[in-house]
Amino acid sequence: MDFNDTPEEAAYxxxxxxxxxxxxxxxxxADDGEGGGSMAASKAWQAKKAAAGYACITWPKEWGGxxxxxxxxxxxxxxxxxxxxxxxxxxxxxxMCVPTVATFADAETKARFVGPALRGEEIWxxxxxxPSGGSDVAAARTKAVRVDDGSGDWIIDxxxxxxxxxxxxxxxxxxxxxxxDAPKHKGMTMxxxxxxxxxxxxxxxxxxxxxxxxxxxxxxxxxxxxSQRLGAVNDGWKVSxxxxxxxxxxxxxxxxxxWSQFMEAARGITGVDGRPALKDQALREKLADWYVQAExxxxxxxxxxxALSRGQTPGPESSIGKVVAATxxxxxxxxxxxxxxxxxxxxxxxxxxLRGAFHASVMSSPGLRIAGGTDEILRNIIxxxxxxxxxxxxxDKDVAFKDLPTGx
Amino acid sequence: MNFxxxxxxxxxxxxxxxFLDANCGTAxxxxxxxxxxxxxxxxLWTAVAGQGWLGAxxxxxxxxxxxxxxxxCAIAEELGRVVAPIPFASTVYFLAEAVMLAGSDxxxxxxxxxxxxGEVIGCVATSEGPGVLNAAGLQASVAGGKLTGVxxxxxxxxxxxxxxxxxxxxxxxxxxxxxxxxxxxxDALQTLDPTRDAARLTFAGAPAERLGAPGEGFALLxxxxxxxxxxxxxxxxxxxxxxxxxxxxxxMERYAFGRVIASYQAIKHKLADIYIKNELARSNAYYGxxxxxxxxxxxxxxxxxxxxxxxxxxWFASKENIQTxxxxxxxxxxxxxxxxxxxxxxxxxxxxxxxxxxRLVSHLERRNAA
Numbered sequence: 001m002d003f004n005d006t007p008e009e010a011a012y013x014x015x016x017x018x019x020x021x022x023x024x025x026x027x028x029x030a031d032d033g034e035g036g037g038s039m040a041a042s043k044a045w046q047a048k049k050a051a052a053g054y055a056c057i058t059w060p061k062e063w064g065g066x067x068x069x070x071x072x073x074x075x076x077x078x079x080x081x082x083x084x085x086x087x088x089x090x091x092x093x094x095x096m097c098v099p100t101v102a103t104f105a106d107a108e109t110k111a112r113f114v115g116p117a118l119r120g121e122e123i124w125x126x127x128x129x130x131p132s133g134g135s136d137v138a139a140a141r142t143k144a145v146r147v148d149d150g151s152g153d154w155i156i157d158x159x160x161x162x163x164x165x166x167x168x169x170x171x172x173x174x175x176x177x178x179x180x181d182a183p184k185h186k187g188m189t190m191x192x193x194x195x196x197x198x199x200x201x202x203x204x205x206x207x208x209x210x211x212x213x214x215x216x217x218x219x220x221x222x223x224x225x226x227s228q229r230l231g232a233v234n235d236g237w238k239v240s241x242x243x244x245x246x247x248x249x250x251x252x253x254x255x256x257x258x259w260s261q262f263m264e265a266a267r268g269i270t271g272v273d274g275r276p277a278l279k280d281q282a283l284r285e286k287l288a289d290w291y292v293q294a295e296x297x298x299x300x301x302x303x304x305x306x307a308l309s310r311g312q313t314p315g316p317e318s319s320i321g322k323v324v325a326a327t328x329x330x331x332x333x334x335x336x337x338x339x340x341x342x343x344x345x346x347x348x349x350x351x352x353x354l355r356g357a358f359h360a361s362v363m364s365s366p367g368l369r370i371a372g373g374t375d376e377i378l379r380n381i382i383x384x385x386x387x388x389x390x391x392x393x394x395x396d397k398d399v400a401f402k403d404l405p406t407g408x
Numbered sequence: 409m410n411f412x413x414x415x416x417x418x419x420x421x422x423x424x425x426x427f428l429d430a431n432c433g434t435a436x437x438x439x440x441x442x443x444x445x446x447x448x449x450x451x452l453w454t455a456v457a458g459q460g461w462l463g464a465x466x467x468x469x470x471x472x473x474x475x476x477x478x479x480x481c482a483i484a485e486e487l488g489r490v491v492a493p494i495p496f497a498s499t500v501y502f503l504a505e506a507v508m509l510a511g512s513d514x515x516x517x518x519x520x521x522x523x524x525x526g527e528v529i530g531c532v533a534t535s536e537g538p539g540v541l542n543a544a545g546l547q548a549s550v551a552g553g554k555l556t557g558v559x560x561x562x563x564x565x566x567x568x569x570x571x572x573x574x575x576x577x578x579x580x581x582x583x584x585x586x587x588x589x590x591x592x593x594x595d596a597l598q599t600l601d602p603t604r605d606a607a608r609l610t611f612a613g614a615p616a617e618r619l620g621a622p623g624e625g626f627a628l629l630x631x632x633x634x635x636x637x638x639x640x641x642x643x644x645x646x647x648x649x650x651x652x653x654x655x656x657x658x659x660m661e662r663y664a665f666g667r668v669i670a671s672y673q674a675i676k677h678k679l680a681d682i683y684i685k686n687e688l689a690r691s692n693a694y695y696g697x698x699x700x701x702x703x704x705x706x707x708x709x710x711x712x713x714x715x716x717x718x719x720x721x722x723w724f725a726s727k728e729n730i731q732t733x734x735x736x737x738x739x740x741x742x743x744x745x746x747x748x749x750x751x752x753x754x755x756x757x758x759x760x761x762x763x764x765x766x767r768l769v770s771h772l773e774r775r776n777a778a
Contacts, residue, residue: 001410001411001412001413001414001478001694001697001698001701002410002411002698002702003409003411003698004409004410005409006410009409259772260776263769263772263773263776264776278773281766284765284766284769285762285765285766287769288712288716288764288765288766288768288769289716289765291713291768291769291772292692292713292716292720292768293688295691295692295695295713296687296688296689296691296692296713296717297688297691298691299411299691299694299695300687300688300691302409302411303411303412303691303694305409305411306409306410306411309409309410317687317690317691320683320684320687320688323684324684324688376673376677378680379673379676379677379681380673380676380677380680382680382683382684383676383677383679383680384676386680386683387652387656387676387680388656389656389659389660389670389671389675389676390660390668390670390671392671392673393667393671
């Protein structure tokens with residue numbers, strides 16, 4: 001048991017480190033969280049990585065990767081994080097959409113899209129969630145109907161929601177309903193679409209946190225070629241599983257202020273008995289709990305990395321990350337506000353500790369507990385796939401989609 | 409990155425599991441539970457000594473197997489899984505570790521081979537009453553190499569041959585090695601976990617040899633506690649995992665309202681929460697094992713985190729296992745309460761989690777300030 005790289009890993013790390021030293025940006029650009037002002041810097045950095053083979057290390061060489069192993073990608077990510085790199089709006093495309101296209105499209109389409117996505121020239125979004133179903137992707141009601149003119153083309157109408165990055169995406173993959181008479185999982189078809197189509201309208205969602213990282217996307221008479229279909233007609237559920245398999249890898253854990261920042265803040269704030277809040281026994285116990293959780297997650301990642309290093313598939317323990325981190329982010333942020341007492345309502349970065357980082361945690365953590373699998377869905381996944389407990393009883397399984405009851 | 413046990417260590421763990429499945433079924437544990445006069449499973453103790461486990465981490469020159477602490481962690485997890493009714497922790501995690509850490513060559517030569525052979529049973533006697541012991545409140549004292557005072561509860565105090573005792577000497581706290589063959593009265597205590605006996609020890613001139621320097625009793629005790637905490641954390645992880653298995657097995661075969669209760673989200677999410685806590689505990693325990701095995705300066709922090717996480721996980725798993733069972737889980741005949749009892753024993757025997765949380769934060773405070 002040790003934390004050292006193997007000789008091969010150490011050599012790779014040294015190579016990566018030297019390359020980053022020579023090539024990584026020296027100063028940060030402001031991340032507006034919406035890919036706006038920082039986009040040029042993001043694209044420039046992605047192009048540089050792609051030229052050196054670092055954009056998607058595990059991809060085969062003919063796609064522009066290195067044919068590397070997942071641990072090499074982890075090593076690169078660790079080293080890259082030590083530099084002031086711009087935000088990365090490419091992860092959804094490269095982690096989920098492009099692999100789906102590459103798996104199901106013909107060779108020509110694959111060749112057309114893989115390179116530009118890798119180099120950051122084109123950005124992709126994933127159009128799955130709908131107002132009628134977030135966790136239940138197979139509840140999608142956006143329709144694709146075949147045009148009756150012998151062209152084989154399809155017309156798509158409907159609405160998607162919670163689409164990350166749709167406002168600056170060039171392409172997207174969209175799951176549609178193509179058979180209302182089939183049960184829900186058996187009547188869906190996947191397509192790729194050009195987001196510049198005049199029938200596609202992107203409207204930003206004003207989040208409760210004030211930001212607008214997500215969008216509603218409206219499809220009105222959007223005509224697509226049959227060659228844009230990914231997988232067989234009515235086989236879209238299987239295709240979407242390939243995409244979603246990668247989602248939990250692409251949706252990161254919580255960032256933001258952690259136990260260490262809390263501890264530093266608590267040193268300088270007066271607590272209930274006139275002493276610094278850090279001397280408050282109730283807060284100290286919470287700090288201990290957060291530290292133990294954070295360490296538990298860190299060393300769980302180390303166990304996952306060990307499996308990767310040995311060429312094994314990581315165990316199920318890697319599934320606990322987000323469900324623990326998102327809740328801790330919310331609890332820790334709120335305790336920090338309560339520690340400030342009346343002053344805690346002030347979120348002005350000029351006045352609040354850590355420029356309002358704890359307030360930001362409180363306001364963004366509700367989204368993190370939902371995005372990429374809600375706390376409840378993740379617990380279902382642990383229960384079913386890790387522990388082998390039965391799936392939920394499905395009342396919608398063998399019913400024609402058009403006959404399913406719909407609420408709001 | 410190699411944050412896992414080696415194949416050899418996994419083999420040892422697997423062999424330990426097979427051995428304990430054959431030699432430590434719950435029927436054996438229940439003999440100790442149900443019979444007030446039986447303090448531990450002496451047959452199992454002898455068998456475990458025969459396996460060499462008591463001396464797993466003791467150097468070969470002192471009659472041990474000379475393996476590392478990772479091997480001992482692997483064994484500890486298996487003992488925890490079966491709630492083994494033997495004084496393993498008292499003897500191996502506390503007494504042997506203390507002697508290896510602070511004993512003189514003569515003390516090592518006198519005790520370690522006997523520990524490895526199963527001829528010595530240890531105990532650790534610190535508590536003198538309700539609440540957290542500190543130097544100001546310490547009553548037991550040593551004068552002229554003789555110990556007087558009262559300690560309770562002392563796990564395995566009624567069967568131990570030797571005790572680690574914290575006591576004042578010339579007004580300063582010291583840690584002492586005490587031979588229990590003379591000058592001590594033992595009274596058995598009724599405790600939450602009768603599968604691990606405890607006693608009140610009244611010392612009246614028992615012979616005491618100091619371990620370590622005068623006045624450094626608490627500092628040395630903390631070092632020993634750190635080492636024991638990691639090993640206890642593995643016992644707790646083993647017990648917690650077993651609770652999850654029991655809860656799952658029952659939920660998969662128990663029907664209510666026309667379906668197995670494992671198909672209800674209320675149960676699925678409960679078991680998922682047990683799994684999450686168990687994995688967090690295991691990852692912290694692994695880090696503690698690494699720190700213990702390499703004598704890393706991170707040991708106090710790593711041991712604290714392992715103890716806190718494992719105590720929380722075992723408590724949660726043991727209580728929610730009973731809850732998953734429903735009424736039958738509240739009966740004497742179902743094994744769930746063996747784990748519930750043991751979770752309390754293990755969480756308290758080396759200091760309550762609250763004490764460890766305070767220690768952890770104190771360490772972090774100093775580390776972050778540095």
